[in-house]
Amino acid sequence: MPTLRERKKARTREALVEAAQRLFFKQGYDSTTVDEIAAEAEVSRRTFFRYFPTKEAVVFPDNAERLERFRQLLRAAEPGESPFASVRRACVGIATELMQDPHSYAEQQRLVVASPALIAHELESDREWEAAIAEALLRAGAISTSSINPDIQYRARILAGAAMGVVRATLKHWRDSGCAINLLDLAEEGLQMLEQGVGRTLFMKNSAA
Known part of the structure; x- marks a missing residue:
């Protein structure tokens, strides 16, 4: 069974993916920044890069x-x-x-x-x-x-x-x-x-x- 920490990490990762998808479909992939994705998911830019090395990576989680x-x-x-x-x-x-x-x-x-x-x-x-x-x-x-x-x-x-x-x-x-x-x-x-x-x-x- 996943630990509490693992469950929190999974939720944060899922929130980033969902936030990215909302923004990509709303304003286009190329027009969306990592900072905007992080803000939409209510996390920091640094947190985004702890889960995904690039903006492209969040499209292919x-x-x-x-x-x-x-x-x-x-x-x-x-x-x-x-x-x-x-x-x-x-x-x-x-x-x-x-x-x-x-x-x-x-x-x-x-x-x-x-x-x-x-x-x-x-x-x-x-x-x-x-x-x-x-x-x-x-x-x-x-x-x-x-x-x-x-x-x-x-x-x-x-x-x-x-x-x-x-x-x-x-x-x-x-x-x-x-x-x-x-x-x-x-x-x-x-x-x-x-x-x-x-x-x-x-x-x-x-x-x-």
């Missing part, structure tokens, strides 16, 4: 924790599971989380598409997810990333980039539908298409090397 859960899912390969199947399972696991609160995701994306700064921030975040997929593919192939053949690393990065392309297209299609389509079905379909087309290439070439 769950990203760091979600990325870590994604990495954990990638590491939890099931017996006999193919490397790309592990990636698909991890992506579907995160999709399950998003489906629990589609409204929050849709609201977040409304802000993102209206701000070049947030688009850039999201693209930078995507690179972290892409790197996690590439590392998982290499790890699943029982290859040491410190001594791996550069060609294998290159192919892993290509496949990870392709997987993230599927993820982005899937999320956009889901968002454009008003989050009415089943995201899990979309994710499964898109990633299966990728696996059937190119997902085996890295490992076939690696085994032949």
Whole structure:
């Protein structure tokens, strides 16, 4: 059970997120300052930065924790599971989380598409997810990333980039539908298409090397 201090911290964090969202939708992300967010949440500027390192970060409050859960899912390969199947399972696991609160995701994306700064921030975040997929593919192939053949690393990065392309297209299609389509079905379909087309290439070439 969370301690009193932990509950207070969670409430303050939630208050900052809600205050930021109110201001962003009222006056725009780019026109809103950290000082205004802090004042709206009735805390100091210093308190804001104890919870969020940048203004962009308050738009994506769950990203760091979600990325870590994604990495954990990638590491939890099931017996006999193919490397790309592990990636698909991890992506579907995160999709399950998003489906629990589609409204929050849709609201977040409304802000993102209206701000070049947030688009850039999201693209930078995507690179972290892409790197996690590439590392998982290499790890699943029982290859040491410190001594791996550069060609294998290159192919892993290509496949990870392709997987993230599927993820982005899937999320956009889901968002454009008003989050009415089943995201899990979309994710499964898109990633299966990728696996059937190119997902085996890295490992076939690696085994032949």
